[in-house]
Amino acid sequence: MSEAGHDDHDPSTFTTARERLAADRADTLARAAALGRDYDGIVAANALVAVDDEHDPEGGSTAFERAHVATLIAQTREHLEEVDQALQRLEEGRYGQCEHCGAAIPPERLAIRPTATTCVHCASDPLRSRPA
Numbered sequence: 001m002s003e004a005g006h007d008d009h010d011p012s013t014f015t016t017a018r019e020r021l022a023a024d025r026a027d028t029l030a031r032a033a034a035l036g037r038d039y040d041g042i043v044a045a046n047a048l049v050a051v052d053d054e055h056d057p058e059g060g061s062t063a064f065e066r067a068h069v070a071t072l073i074a075q076t077r078e079h080l081e082e083v084d085q086a087l088q089r090l091e092e093g094r095y096g097q098c099e100h101c102g103a104a105i106p107p108e109r110l111a112i113r114p115t116a117t118t119c120v121h122c123a124s125d126p127l128r129s130r131p132a
Contacts, residue, residue: 018090
């Protein structure tokens with residue numbers, strides 16, 4: 001039996017997943033730091049000038065850029081949370097088990113989406129589907 005309690009997974013699958021998730025986490029933290037610097041730079045640049053988004057020709061694009069970077073920061077934080085939850089499932093022996101039906105998540109799916117929480121069947125079911 002594997003770490004997740006399934007005969008379907010080879011233990012090396014979980015070692016590979018742990019390595020992939022750790023690398024993904026490091027990349028995500030670096031991306032979050034870079035986006036944070038970008039956002040701080042936008043805010044600092046706007047603080048130096050009196051910005052009136054309604055009348056300043058650059059105001060609209062500055063507001064859009066700030067909103068765009070803020071959205072990317074939120075998406076990055078969400079992804080980091082998904083990675084951390086996947087690492088937690090690995091530690092608890094629940095990694096690779098569908099949260100809906102309890103079946104093993106195919107190794108091919110985990111290779112593509114290491115943070116997946118559902119098997120292919122449950123992920124494709126419109127009544128159960130939610131991001132996995």
